[in-house]
Amino acid sequence: MGKQLAAVVGVGQTHYRAKREDVSMPGLLREAVDRAMADANVGFDDLDAIVVGKAPDLFEGVMMPELFLSDALGAAGKPLLRVHTAGSVGGSTANVAASLVQSGVHRRVLAVAFEKQSESNAMWALSIPVPFIMPVHAGAGGYFAPHVRSYIRRSGAPVHIGAMVAAKDRQNALKNEYAHLRNPDTTFESVMASQMLWDPIRYDETCPSSDGACAVVIADEDTAAASPNPAWIHGTVMRTEPTTAAERDQVNPQAGREAAAAIYKQAGITDPLTEIDCAEIYVPFSWFEPMWLENLGFAAEGSGWKLTESGATALDGELPVNMSGGVLSSNPIGASGMIRFAEAALQVRGAAGEHQVPDARRALGHAYGGGSQFFAMWIVGADRPA
Amino acid sequence: MTATSDTTPSRVLSAPLQVAFDYTRSTGLVLGAFMTGLRERRILAARTSDGRVVVPPVEYDPVTHAAVSADDLVEVGATGTVVTWTWVSEPVPGQPLDEPFAFALVTLDGATAPMLHAVKADGPQSLQTGMQVSAVWSDQPQGHITDIQYFEPTGEARGGSPAAASAGSPDAPEGVTQVITPVELDYIYEASPEESAFFRAIAEGRLVGQRCPKCQKVYIPPRGACPVDGVPTAEEVELPDSGIVTTFCIVNVPFLGQKIKPPYVSAYILLEGADIAFLHLILGIPADEVRMGMKVRAVWKPREEWGTTVENISHFEPTGEPDADYESYRAHL
Numbered sequence: 117m118g119k120q121l122a123a124v125v126g127v128g129q130t131h132y133r134a135k136r137e138d139v140s141m142p143g144l145l146r147e148a149v150d151r152a153m154a155d156a157n158v159g160f161d162d163l164d165a166i167v168v169g170k171a172p173d174l175f176e177g178v179m180m181p182e183l184f185l186s187d188a189l190g191a192a193g194k195p196l197l198r199v200h201t202a203g204s205v206g207g208s209t210a211n212v213a214a215s216l217v218q219s220g221v222h223r224r225v226l227a228v229a230f231e232k233q234s235e236s237n238a239m240w241a242l243s244i245p246v247p248f249i250m251p252v253h254a255g256a257g258g259y260f261a262p263h264v265r266s267y268i269r270r271s272g273a274p275v276h277i278g279a280m281v282a283a284k285d286r287q288n289a290l291k292n293e294y295a296h297l298r299n300p301d302t303t304f305e306s307v308m309a310s311q312m313l314w315d316p317i318r319y320d321e322t323c324p325s326s327d328g329a330c331a332v333v334i335a336d337e338d339t340a341a342a343s344p345n346p347a348w349i350h351g352t353v354m355r356t357e358p359t360t361a362a363e364r365d366q367v368n369p370q371a372g373r374e375a376a377a378a379i380y381k382q383a384g385i386t387d388p389l390t391e392i393d394c395a396e397i398y399v400p401f402s403w404f405e406p407m408w409l410e411n412l413g414f415a416a417e418g419s420g421w422k423l424t425e426s427g428a429t430a431l432d433g434e435l436p437v438n439m440s441g442g443v444l445s446s447n448p449i450g451a452s453g454m455i456r457f458a459e460a461a462l463q464v465r466g467a468a469g470e471h472q473v474p475d476a477r478r479a480l481g482h483a484y485g486g487g488s489q490f491f492a493m494w495i496v497g498a499d500r501p502a
Numbered sequence: 503m504t505a506t507s508d509t510t511p512s513r514v515l516s517a518p519l520q521v522a523f524d525y526t527r528s529t530g531l532v533l534g535a536f537m538t539g540l541r542e543r544r545i546l547a548a549r550t551s552d553g554r555v556v557v558p559p560v561e562y563d564p565v566t567h568a569a570v571s572a573d574d575l576v577e578v579g580a581t582g583t584v585v586t587w588t589w590v591s592e593p594v595p596g597q598p599l600d601e602p603f604a605f606a607l608v609t610l611d612g613a614t615a616p617m618l619h620a621v622k623a624d625g626p627q628s629l630q631t632g633m634q635v636s637a638v639w640s641d642q643p644q645g646h647i648t649d650i651q652y653f654e655p656t657g658e659a660r661g662g663s664p665a666a667a668s669a670g671s672p673d674a675p676e677g678v679t680q681v682i683t684p685v686e687l688d689y690i691y692e693a694s695p696e697e698s699a700f701f702r703a704i705a706e707g708r709l710v711g712q713r714c715p716k717c718q719k720v721y722i723p724p725r726g727a728c729p730v731d732g733v734p735t736a737e738e739v740e741l742p743d744s745g746i747v748t749t750f751c752i753v754n755v756p757f758l759g760q761k762i763k764p765p766y767v768s769a770y771i772l773l774e775g776a777d778i779a780f781l782h783l784i785l786g787i788p789a790d791e792v793r794m795g796m797k798v799r800a801v802w803k804p805r806e807e808w809g810t811t812v813e814n815i816s817h818f819e820p821t822g823e824p825d826a827d828y829e830s831y832r833a834h835l
Contacts, residue, residue: 137679140530142561146569160567177525177685187560190567235526240758247517247691248701248811251761252768252781254753261751262770266835269749269794269828315752315789358729362719362777363833 122217123346124461124496126156126333132296132446135234136327141181142188145230145329148451149189152226152331156343160190163333164222169199169209169229170450174241176232189228201354203398205229206330206453207483207492211352213334214494218349223336230329231448238325238449254314257322257401259487261314263366264403268316270367273406273421275316279307281402282321282444284430289441291431291470296326296446307402321402321444328448330455347461347496350478351382359487366488372411375491380413383478383495384502389414392495394436394473396459397482398452400443405429409437412482431471439463439471453483457494464498515698515810519691525683531572532561537678539577541645545637546575547613555613558647579611580637581656589626596686598652604629608653620652628655645678696726696735701810703740707802711776713737719777723812743800743815745773746826748834752789767792771818772834779834782812786819794835795825 128151130136136144153159166189168182178184182198189196201208206229213227239255253259268275286302289295302320310320340346355375358364376388385391397412399405406420414435415423423429429437438444440459443452460481462468468476478497484490529537532548536558539546548559551566559575562568587606593599598620606629607616622638623629635653643649693701696712700723703710711722712735719728720739727734750769753762767789770779784792786801798818808814 137528138530140528140533140561143530143569146562174521174523177523177683187564188562188567190562192564232528235528236523237758240523243757243759244519244521245759245761247519248515248693248697250780250782250812250815252753252766252783254751254755254760254768255757257755258751258753258768262749262768265751265794266749270832270835311754312752313755315754317751360778361729362714362717362721367835 119218120220121337121340121348121501122214122334123337123340123343123348124332124465125335125340125343125346126152126154126158127458127462127467128152128155128331129294129455129458130328130330131294132326132328132448134296134324134326136232137234141176141178141230141232142185144232144327145185145228145331146188148230148329148331149226149228152228152333156333156335158224158333163190163194163224163226165195165197165216165225166191167197167199167209167213167216167225167227169205169227169454171202171205171231172241174236175238175449176235189226201490201492202485203400203449204453204483204485204490204492206451206455207457207481207494208354208453208490210332210334210454210457211354211492211494213332214349214352217334217336224339225334226331227334227454228329228331229451229454231450232327233325233448234327257314257317260401261317263488264401265316267367267403267407271406271418271421274425276304276308277406277421277424278316278321278402279304279318281399281405281424282307285399285402285438285442285444288431288439288471289445292440292445293469294446295441296324296328297441298445317401317403323400323443323447324445326446326448328446328451330451330458332454332458332461345465345467347464347498348500350495350497350501351379352494353379353382354490354492356491357489359489367407368411368417369488369491371489372408372484372491373413375493376412379493379495385495388412388480389435391478392435392480393476393478394439394463395480395482396438396440396442396456396463397480398443398456398484399438400447400452402444405437408482412480431473436473439468439473453485453492456483457481460494461496464496466498513695513698514692515701516690516692519689520686521689522684522686525685527681527683529679529681530561532559532570532575534678535559535572535575537645537681540647540649541643541678543580543639543643543649545578545580545610547578547610549574549576554615556615557610557613557617576612578613582608582610582613582635582653584621584629584631584633584635585609585616586631587621587629589629598648603652606635606653608635619650622652622654646681694726696724699738700724701812704812704814705808705810707805707808707814709741709743709773711739711741713739720775721778722773722776722780739775741773741775743773744821745771745776745798746831747784747792747794747796747798748772748779748831749794750784750792752792765789769818770834771798772831782815783817784819785817793825795828795831797821797823797826
């Protein structure tokens with residue numbers, strides 16, 4: 117038995133907010149799960165397995181939260197798995213759920229990912245001073261800012277590209293009712309005027325800290341055939357590389373390049389820029405849009421910024437990128453990867469509302485995590501894979 | 503930070519590492535009602551679809567998976583029956599009692615499933631399955647599970663009782679929506695044997711890396727194994743305390759636990775002869791004048807302050823030599 121067809125038949129999201137103090141952690145997940153199940157027209161009894169993803173436990177101080185969440189997720193009597201790949205975890209969680217259907221083991225699997233950032237402090241959790249070494253670490257921004265500087269140097273990109281991305285994504289977020297940051301006054305000029313936090317990264321070029329959850333229901337071919345608008349899974353991929361190694365390329369990581377090549381092969385894509393209608397990629401700091409455009413093969417090395425500058429990645433451009441507003445507009449870390457995957461599915465299902473790309477037939481969802489060392493992607497399409 | 507070592511000569515260095523944070527928990531409506539009840543010295547339970555009465559109340563029905571309504575909670579007694587127990591002869595900080603006690607599963611009167619709590623007793627001989635126990639309330643309930651300080655054998659009840667509750671006061675505060683959960687982890691952090699050798703050398707003012715026998719790349723600090731080739735590294739290579747800045751960022755953002763006052767330049771330093779850069783601090787030049795390719799040298803703290811730590815190097819500062827050619831460090835960006 118070869119790989120079975122699988123499709124996304126339900127998507128559910130919470131509204132992403134700085135603080136969701138009105139709900140417990142299980143309550144937060146259930147909002148997304150209930151919406152995904154309603155969208156898929158299934159109940160808990162129809163689900164065969166549940167896959168949960170979230171970022172490192174220190175982010176909420178709950179060890180193995182999947183254990184105490186099992187009741188709220190209706191997991192009793194079913195397999196309940198947790199996936200753990202740092203910031204890419206939401207994407208990896210969806211991929212693991214997809215593999216359970218593609219393998220023929222299960223017919224309908226619920227994947228859900230979440231973060232309640234307001235209950236902790238990710239900046240603190242990512243900067244624990246380790247004995248004997250120099251305490252210069254400063255959270256995710258401190259980690260990635262030097263690599264952004266490297267990108268700017270290597271590519272010769274004008275310094276305003278990051279602000280262009282941030283303004284575009286924040287404007288896209290105005291069309292997404294679930295987005296956390298919805299400020300109509302965020303413009304290119306306001307981003308450029310915002311404070312340098314981790315020079316060369318400005319305040320408005322960074323992602324917010326959000327509470328939220330996202331869920332998808334992935335189903336087998338028979339179930340999907342009964343759905344009015346399944347998002348067929350044309351490919352999934354995950355790749356890993358060491359955090360640090362001599363001369364490791366952190367601007368254009370090998371694992372990301374190889375993952376992209378592998379998924380395009382699965383999906384029968386030879387020219388991603390023309391064959392993919394829109395992409396929702398993991399951009400927590402604005403400069404990662406041009407960096408990942410190159411890593412994903414949408415642009416030649418050193419020229420991703422030209423695609424951004426030309427307006428090609430705008431909602432009405434040649435390759436709309438981060439139609440939902442992206443990680444820059446909503447960032448419940450553990451869920452952020454799945455939100456990218458879910459947005460890709462919504463687009464090809466024609467269910468993206470105001471931020472719908474007209475006639476999107478094939479879309480890429482992308483996530484990365486750790487020190488650019490974990491990559492997860494899927495390609496979904498309106499058409500059944502050939 | 504004080505490095506400690508075993509009494510016997512050890513290959514590795516270790517040091518205490520404490521991770522502590524006061525996490526907040528939004529209770530949601532059901533657990534919020536339970537916590538609010540505790541503040542009034544009342545214990546609320548959920549009645550599930552199959553007729554069970556569960557305390558603390560569950561947020562979702564275990565059979566139908568439907569959300570339980572906070573309005574449907576039922577009050578149960580503050581006395582109950584011990585279902586099973588275990589004796590804690592050596593309590594640790596953070597446990598309900600600082601004297602030996604029992605953790606017990608207690609089925610409260612009116613409930614059908616037991617709740618975990620502490621029972622205070624003279625010793626394990628005073629406990630038995632099936633015994634009756636009563637809640638001993640805190641004098642000042644806060645809306646937390648610790649408002650029940652512990653249970654004790656019925657007939658010995660002291661402290662507050664439901665009759666003394668302040669429920670119904672016209673000034674009753676709003677319901678509980680959040681609790682604070684301090685979490686504290688105390689580790690002994692242990693460096694690897696190769697890192698320990700590096701830290702011991704730096705205590706003598708020397709910078710010692712290791713070379714991969716396969717790819718010939720020099721790692722500093724050493725790893726013990728090459729992350730690319732997966733082979734052990736053994737050959738030690740002593741490196742000078744000068745090199746270049748490859749890339750960097752200027753940290754302007756203050757945050758909890760930060761050790762260096764911003765703004766500061768966190769830079770990747772590539773020592774001469776090394777094939778990987780490490781993060782350190784740049785001083786001796788305005789932050790906005792730091793450059794990629796800038797040649798820098800270590801500024802060491804006074805020798806009497808040295809320990810087995812990279813912090814022996816206070817920072818790196820410019821040597822004043824011309825910057826390195828871009829091509830010479832391009833592969834490190």
